[in-house]
Amino acid sequence: MAVNRRRGEVAAIIDGRERVLCLTLGALAELEDAFASEDIGALARRFGTGSLSARDLIRVIAAGLRGAGEAVSDAEVAAMRIEGGASGAAALTAALLGAAFGDGDATANP
Numbered sequence: 619m620a621v622n623r624r625r626g627e628v629a630a631i632i633d634g635r636e637r638v639l640c641l642t643l644g645a646l647a648e649l650e651d652a653f654a655s656e657d658i659g660a661l662a663r664r665f666g667t668g669s670l671s672a673r674d675l676i677r678v679i680a681a682g683l684r685g686a687g688e689a690v691s692d693a694e695v696a697a698m699r700i701e702g703g704a705s706g707a708a709a710l711t712a713a714l715l716g717a718a719f720g721d722g723d724a725t726a727n728p
Contacts, residue, residue, distance in 0.1 A: 626717040628682065630710045631701035639682030639710070641718035648681050665715050675707045682714045 621627035627640045641649070646658060653674075655661040670678075680695040700707045 623717055626714075627686070628710065628713045628717050630706075630713075632679075632683075633698050637683065637688070638686045639679065639714055640685040641678075641682050641714050642685040645681040645685030646718065648684070649677065652677050652681075662719050665719070670708070670711065672704070672707075675704075675711045678711045678714055679707065682710075 621629045621638055625640065626642070627638050629636055629638055631637075646661065649655070650658065650661050653661060653664055655664060676692055676696050679700070680690060680692045683690050683695065700710060702709060
């Protein structure tokens with residue numbers, strides 16, 4: 619599946635199928651609410667600490683799926699199997715955040 623990193627898209631295998639995720643502005647606004655961040659800068663600083671819980675991973679991945687057009691709840695995402703298990707979920711979250719906030723490489727796909 620082709621993804622466009624310039625649009626913030628990231629591909630992942632979830633529940634055995636390839637999906638595209640994207641942290642759109644709407645998805646980022648959703649995360650601001652979920653993490654009680656006053657603005658996008660505060661949200662970026664929070665994620666920049668590198669200290670994320672499993673619940674945080676679920677929220678970010680769910681927002682990315684919804685940003686790409688999937689109608690899924692956080693609870694549904696919590697029950698999904700992400701390729702690579704917990705470390706795969708952490709890597710996916712890092713890729714999504716990197717794509718949304720700029721990781722310096724807009725051409726590479728994770």
